[in-house]
Amino acid sequence: MSNVTFDNIFMGESSDLGKLRFNSAGFGWKSFKDESNTPSTFNGSDVRGAQWLRVARQFQLRLSMRTPDRPRLTFEGFRRDDFEKVKRTLSEYFGVTVDHRDVSLKGWNWGKATVQNQDIVFEVQHKPAFELPLGQVANSNIAGKNEVAIEFAPPAASGSNNNARQPDELVEVRFYVPGKSKKSKGSDAGSDDEEETEKDEEGNDISAAEAFHNLIKDKADLGATTGDSIVVFEDVLVLTPRGRFSLEFFPESLRLLGKSTDYRVPFTSINRIFLLPKLDDMHIQLVLGLDPAIRQGATRYPFLVAQWPKDEEVDAELNLDDEEIAKYPDLQKKYEAPTFQVISRVLKSLTGKKVTPxxxxxxxxxxxxxxxxxxxxxxxxxxxxxxxxxxxxxxxxxxxxxxxxxxxxxxxxxxxxxxxxxxxxxxxxxxxxxxxxxxxxxxxxxxxxxxxxxxxxxxxxxxxxAADAMDIDDLSDDDDDDVSIMSEDEGRKKKKKQQQQAQPARRAADDEDESEDEDFMDEDSSDGGSVSDSDSEASGMESDASDPMMEELRKKSEARAKKKASGEADGAPKKKKAKKD
Missing domain, CATH: 2.30.29.30 (Pleckstrin-homology domain (PH domain)/Phosphotyrosine-binding domain (PTB))
Structure with missing residues (x-):
């Protein structure tokens, strides 16, 4: 066979389909999308091993390479029937055996997490469920007593098209690792009875979470956090994220080490530095603008805010020789000044960023x-x-x-x-x-x-x-009308009040008038009665005497007049006596 070709193959995480071709000298892949692009080619002698496994995009061919810049290559989109053809091609051209790996499809969330080569492999019943490349791990910290949080580098923002939707990517994974770290007594030990608890330099037991965290830091090569620090500032109050941390400065990064959290901030992610006095005139705040932001669970912190008393001083000596110090501008071997000045000056020299007052x-x-x-x-x-x-x-x-x-x-x-x-x-x-x-x-x-x-x-x-002033002017123009209206209202109220006050007197006067009228009417009626009677007699009452009804009415009228006359004569002294008393 001169050339062996496979169509409709994806290379790595690319979404472009292409063609994969093998020959005795090596292999190459070229995208269908742009025929003018130069294909990606590789030497066959650099292939160290090969694996065949089931993935989301059908089947994957994973090649382990000897080149340090590309330790692994993956090609996806193979069909199930392509396995024998791939196995025969790699064996004849490169002398490499393809291992068939079974993947766990149970979907369990408990298993065993180990570090294998350049991957964090999570296995369920000795079969890999998923793998995380260590090359993309940006940070690792102990989030809780038994939790290890692994953060991944965020996707790079596309400057050509800001409106384009960025793809969803995994940014954090947390592993719950209970128990203590165990280590074997001997190389042949394989049972739990022949394992002992691992201890630190002070003789304390090391938890399994801490051991897993340290292993990831070593394998992932997380900057210079595993080497010697340049200078350390203990017990620093950090307002965002809240807590007290030790600030450890390394040549390429800043580490915030707390009781339960551990943040690593590369100097390349620090884009702004502010030094601001608080309004109480007693503290100074150092604000760091971060891009990408540090994370704690689902919370992002694009700013880091630390605070010190204004009069707090510190003596700091940098763990650098004269030649290394000469590489950084304005960096001194020893500092003896207020804490905020020392930290801001060290940050300015190591990051090369301006401190904004x-x-x-x-x-x-x-x-x-x-x-x-x-x-x-x-x-x-x-x-x-x-x-x-x-x-x-x-x-x-x-x-x-x-x-x-x-x-x-x-x-x-x-x-x-x-x-x-x-x-x-x-x-x-x-x-x-x-x-x-x-x-x-x-x-x-x-x-x-x-x-x-x-x-x-x-x-x-x-x-x-200005609008309020205009409203006030309008009100002043209408003062006369308002006064006249108010005067009318006041006059109406005054008149009503006088009427209410006059009602009792009017009632008393009415009572008096009624009594006087009764007396007056009684007198008139008595006099009138006699007059009418005499008149009636003179006018021809006698002509009606023969009428029984008229006679009876005349008698009653005379009796009533006599009774009233006798009553007035008897009541006059009594009434006068009552007034005297």
């Missing part, structure tokens, strides 16, 4: 920053020469070049809104930010500073005050 802004009390809230989170807002930074549990960094405008507004009503205002930052791209509960006296210094930085500013509070 607070800007020229001063608030009403002459301090660099102001107090503000973002939603329900209270923090400190600093005005830098090129942007804003809000220091809280999750800091926020805003660049003036990416800001469309900044507006002041007063939300709500009452005394609180009269003393404070809100500052809204409108961004050209991305979300807007609202900083609330800012003291009203800070509006002047903030306006002057933003105007000096040519930032577009809109003060809605001035517009509101």
């Amino acid at each position: 607070p800007g020229s802004f001063r608030n009403a009390q002459g301090v660099n920053g102001i107090k503000a809230n973002v939603k329900a989170v209270q923090g400190e807002l600093y005005f830098l020469e090129r942007g804003l930074i809000f220091i809280a549990k999750q800091p926020i960094l805003i660049d003036f070049t990416k800001t469309e405008s900044i507006s002041f507004s007063r939300v709500g009503g009452g005394i609180a809104s009269a003393r404070t205002f809100d500052m809204r930052v409108l961004a050209n791209e991305g979300p807007d930010h609202v900083f609330s509960a800012i003291s009203k006296e800070e509006a002047g210094p903030i306006s002057q500073f933003l105007a000096s930085k040519n930032v577009r500013l809109k003060n809605e509070m001035d517009e509101l005050e």
Whole structure:
């Protein structure tokens, strides 16, 4: 056979199909997508071993190589019937035997995790369930008493097309490793009875999780965390992520070692360094901007915030000789100064990044920053020469070049809104930010500073005050009408009140009038009765005397008149006596 070709084959993790060809000198792969591309070729003498196993994209051929830059090559997309052809080709051309590996398909989440060559292999009943390449491990730390968290390098952002959706990738795996670490007494020992607990230098038992964590760090070559550190600062208070850590500086990275967590921060991921005094004038904060961010579970920390008292001093001596120190600018062998100055200077020399101090802004009390809230989170807002930074549990960094405008507004009503205002930052791209509960006296210094930085500013509070003044003028123009209306209302109320007060007197007078009227009517009626009777007699009552009814009425009238006359005569002294008493 001169050439053996397999079509529709994927190389590595690529999504492009291509053609894989073998000959006696070596093999090569070329994509179908772009025929002008040069194929990837490899020497057959570099092939050290081969494995055939079932994967998601049908079957995979895994080749172990002797080249250090490419220790392993994978090709996927083979059919089941291709096994014999692949096995015969590699045996005849390169003298390599293809091993058929069975994969566990049970889906169990318990098994045994080991490090084999350049992979972390998770086995279930002595069959591999999945493998994790150590070359892509970015960090490893003990997340709990028996948990080992392995973080992977995030995918590189595509600068050509920012709108393109990035593929989903695994960023963290946690292994629960209980128990103590065991080691064999001898090389021939194979049973648990011939194993003993592994101990550290101080004689303490080493947990299985710690032993697995150390093995991953050694095999994954996680920077210089396994070598000697340049300098160590103990018991540093870190606000984000919260805790106390030891800061260990290595030539290529910074390590944060806590009681239960261990973070490794490569210097290449540190893009910004800020040194800011707190508003209490007693502490100094060091803020590191990280890209990619460090993770703790599902929480990302794009900023690292540490804090020291302003008057705390430290004596530090670097574990470097004169030749190594000469490689770094402004790096000294020994430091004796405040802690925040020493750490910031060491960071500046090792990372090559500029340390950004607070800007020229001063608030009403002459301090660099102001107090503000973002939603329900209270923090400190600093005005830098090129942007804003809000220091809280999750800091926020805003660049003036990416800001469309900044507006002041007063939300709500009452005394609180009269003393404070809100500052809204409108961004050209991305979300807007609202900083609330800012003291009203800070509006002047903030306006002057933003105007000096040519930032577009809109003060809605001035517009509101102008509108209130116009409303007051309108009210003053209508004072006469209001007074006349009020006068009418007051007159109406006064009249109603007088009427209410006059009602009792009127009632008393009415009672008197009624009594006098009765007496008057009684007198009139008596007199009138006699007059009418006499008149009736004179007018011809006698002509009606023959009528029994008329006669009876006349008698009753006369009797009633006599009775009233006798009653008035008897009652007059009694009435006078009552008045006298």
